[in-house]
Each structure stands twice: as C-alpha cells, then as structure tokens.
Amino acid sequence: xxxxxxxxxxxxxxxxxxxxxxxxxxxxxxxxxxxxxxxxxxxxxxxxxxxxxxxxxxxxxxxxxxxxxxxxxxxxxxxxxxxxxxxxxxxxxxxxxxxxxxxxxxxxxxxxxxxxxxxxxxxxxxxxxxxxxxxxxxxxxxxxxxxxxxxxxxxxxxxxxxxxxxxxxxxxxxxxxxxxxxxxxxxxxxxxxxxxxxxxxxx
Amino acid sequence: xxxxxxxxxxxxxxxxxxxxxxxxxxxxxxxxxxxxxxxxxxxxxxxxxxxxxxxxxxxxxxxxxxxxxxxxxxxxxxxxxxxxxxxxxxxxxxxxxxxxxxxxxxxxxxxxxxxxxxxxxxxxxxxxxxxxxxxxxxxxxxxxxxxxxxxxxxxxxxxxxxxxxxxxxxxxxxxxxxxxxxxxxxxxxxxxxxxxxxxxxxx
Numbered sequence: 001x002x003x004x005x006x007x008x009x010x011x012x013x014x015x016x017x018x019x020x021x022x023x024x025x026x027x028x029x030x031x032x033x034x035x036x037x038x039x040x041x042x043x044x045x046x047x048x049x050x051x052x053x054x055x056x057x058x059x060x061x062x063x064x065x066x067x068x069x070x071x072x073x074x075x076x077x078x079x080x081x082x083x084x085x086x087x088x089x090x091x092x093x094x095x096x097x098x099x100x101x102x103x104x105x106x107x108x109x110x111x112x113x114x115x116x117x118x119x120x121x122x123x124x125x126x127x128x129x130x131x132x133x134x135x136x137x138x139x140x141x142x143x144x145x146x147x148x149x150x151x152x153x154x155x156x157x158x159x160x161x162x163x164x165x166x167x168x169x170x171x172x173x174x175x176x177x178x179x180x181x182x183x184x185x186x187x188x189x190x191x192x193x194x195x196x197x198x199x200x201x202x203x
Numbered sequence: 204x205x206x207x208x209x210x211x212x213x214x215x216x217x218x219x220x221x222x223x224x225x226x227x228x229x230x231x232x233x234x235x236x237x238x239x240x241x242x243x244x245x246x247x248x249x250x251x252x253x254x255x256x257x258x259x260x261x262x263x264x265x266x267x268x269x270x271x272x273x274x275x276x277x278x279x280x281x282x283x284x285x286x287x288x289x290x291x292x293x294x295x296x297x298x299x300x301x302x303x304x305x306x307x308x309x310x311x312x313x314x315x316x317x318x319x320x321x322x323x324x325x326x327x328x329x330x331x332x333x334x335x336x337x338x339x340x341x342x343x344x345x346x347x348x349x350x351x352x353x354x355x356x357x358x359x360x361x362x363x364x365x366x367x368x369x370x371x372x373x374x375x376x377x378x379x380x381x382x383x384x385x386x387x388x389x390x391x392x393x394x395x396x397x398x399x400x401x402x403x404x405x406x
Contacts, residue, residue: 119379124237162397201400
C-alpha cells in the first residue's frame with residue numbers, strides 16, 4: 001500500500017483485489033450453507049463468477065481458500081466492531097453493556113457458522129487441523145484484545161482477564177445454541193444478566 | 204422393568220439390551236472420531252461386533268441410531284453427575300464450585316465431540332435437523348434441571364435462572380475451544396472465576 005505504484009498497473013491490481021475479495025466472501029457463504037464437505041474451490045469460483053484457474057491463482061489449495069476466507073471476514077468484523085465503539089471504555093457508562101451485546105453478536109450469523117464448520121472438519125483432518133488451529137489462535141487473541149479494549153477492562157486486576165475470557169466463551173456457546181433454532185429471546189436475557197455480572201467484576 | 208418377566212425370556216432380553224448398548228456406545232465413539240460423514244450403520248455395527256441386520260433391527264435408520272446414541276450417553280452422564288453429588292446444594296458450601304467444575308466437564312470429552320458433529324451435520328440436513336433439534340431441547344432442559352438442583356439455585360430470585368443458563372452456555376463454549384487443542388489450563392482459570400461470580404449471583 002505504501003509503495004509507489006505506476007499508474008498503468010493500478011487498475012489490474014484493483015481488479016485482482018476485487019476478485020480475491022469476491023472469492024473470500026463466496027467461500028464464507030458456501031461454508032455456512034453447505035458445510036466443509038460441500039465446499040470446494042470449484043463451487044466457490046462458480047459462486048463468485050470467477051474461473052477455476054483464476055481462483056487457483058489466488059488460492060492454490062482448498063485449505064488456503066477457506067482459512068483465508070474465515071480470517072478475512074473475522075478481520076472485517078473486528079474493524080466494524082471497533083468503528084461501532086470509537087470511544088471504547090471512554091464512552092458513557094452504559095456502553096459496557098452495549099459492547100457486551102455487540103461482542104456476542106460476533107458469534108451469531110454466517111461468519112460463526114462458517115468458522116464452526118471449519119473447526120469441526122479440522123478436528124478430523126490432520127492437514128486442515130494444523131492450519132485452523134493456527135488461525136484460531138490468531139483470531140481468538142485479536143477478539144480478546146478488542147474485548148479488553150472496548151470493555152475498558154484492567155487486566156492487572158485479579159480475575160479481570162478470566163472474566164472477559166469466560167464472557168467470550170459464553171458468547172461462543174450462545175452461537176452454538178443458535179445453530180439449529182432461533183435462540184435470540186433467551187440469549188438477550190442471558191446476555192443482560194451476565195453483562196451486569198461482568199460489569200461488577202470489572203469494577 | 205416393573206413388569207413380571209417369565210424366567211425363560213429374561214436371557215434373550217438381556218442379550219438384546221446388551222447389543223443395543225454396544226451399538227449406542229460404538230455410535231458415539233464413531234461420531235466423535237470420524238464425524239457424521241464417516242458414521243454409517245455398517246461402520247458402527249462392525250465396531251460393535253454386531254451383524255448389520257441386527258443393528259437395523261434395533262435402529263431402522265441412521266438418524267435413529269445416532270440420535271439415540273447421543274441421548275443415551277447424555278442420560279448416562281446425567282445419572283453419573285447426580286451420583287457424584289448426592290447431597291446437591293445440601294452439601295458443604297464449597298460444593299458449589301465443585302459442581303460448577305463437574306458441569307463444565309460434561310462439555311469436554313467424546314460425548315460433546317459426538318454431539319457437536321451431530322449438531323453441525325444437522326444444520327445442513329433437514330431430516331436430521333428436526334430430530335436433533337428435538338433431542339437438543341430434551342437434553343438441554345435436563346442439563347439445566349440438574350444444574351439448578353446441584354447448584355441449589357433459587358429460580359424465583361431475579362437473574363438466577365439466566366445466571367445458570369449463561370454458565371452452561373459458557374461451558375458449551377469451553378467445549379468448543381477444547382476441540383482442536385488441549386485448553387485445560389486456561390479452562391480451569393476461567394471456570395474458577397466464573398464459578399465465583401455465579402456463587403455470588405446465586406446468593
């Protein structure tokens with residue numbers, strides 16, 4: 001991004017980046033709808049309106065495509081979450097509960113569904129397992145970092161770190177509970193109660 | 204169980220029940236190890252040392268076998284959990300944290316792994332989806348009932364019900380976090396903190 005690019009090469013790079021993004025978005029939608037078994041590079045290429053050859057130019061293997069897709073969408077969502085609460089803990093007091101609700105929202109919807117399919121497939125496939133474990137470590141750390149920042153948690157306070165971690169574990173469990181049925185009404189009540197408990201624990 | 208059984212029929216019934224149990228245990232192990240795609244009635248029958256015909260006599264369809272298997276093992280674990288804390292909330296005060304730890308243990312290990320494969324497969328298969336949704340409602344209610352009982356939670360107290368539910372959601376999320384890597388050390392710290400928060404909320 002920082003390098004000087006000759007003007008005549010820019011449009012080609014833009015097109016290449018747009019193709020890559022279309023592939024990544026199609027890959028997440030495909031995983032969420034059809035699971036790992038139904039998600040191949042060909043299916044995604046067709047969905048994105050890209051030739052199979054072009055798709056393989058961007059992502060040589062199936063594992064490359066789907067781990068990149070989950071990471072890309074996770075990054076997009078992190079950016080959106082930070083933009084939603086630009087003030088973070090500096091915002092008005094009530095913001096901590098709004099932040100808690102927004103964190104839980106990260107674990108419902110197509111991205112979580114896609115990631116879940118990838119995790120479960122990875123638990124039975126060694127090659128995919130190593131890639132997804134590494135991906136999960138990165139995404140998990142970033143989510144924790146954002147949560148600590150937006151909740152204004154002081155991690156030097158005993159129990160603060162574990163309170164935030166447990167809240168994110170709960171959010172993940174709520175995402176799983178929402179997989180087969182619409183669990184929104186129950187989830188709202190649970191989140192309201194634990195956000196209040198988290199608020200107290202964080203001081 | 205309560206009916207009088209002629210002595211000459213007993214051994215055959217015992218054998219039939221033993222066969223059924225072997226099939227159910229083999230089905231859970233198979234799901235946990237190979238996922239839904241690799242779990243068929245034939246594979247389970249072979250693992251259990253039972254003919255395919257005998258397996259189909261007990262469980263006419265693949266859906267019958269695997270939903271029955273997850274339900275059977277969940278019931279076994281509920282019984283074991285109740286036996287572990289016969290006094291429940293009447294036990295010494297420190298028991299509430301021990302109960303919290305035992306509840307979390309329900310969501311690690313082969314049963315959770317098997318159930319997770321079944322859930323995720325069900326999210327993309329309509330026929331299986333209806334069965335698993337019904338199963339999950341039953342198992343989820345029973346787990347909540349045991350948790351309330353063993354934790355000695357008074358559900359008429361505002362927030363108590365949601366505190367217990369959120370704790371079980373967290374336990375489910377911890378199970379998911381343990382799928383690809385051994386998360387035991389982090390989990391112990393998170394559970395200690397959340398058990399303390401739960402203890403305070405339940406009074």
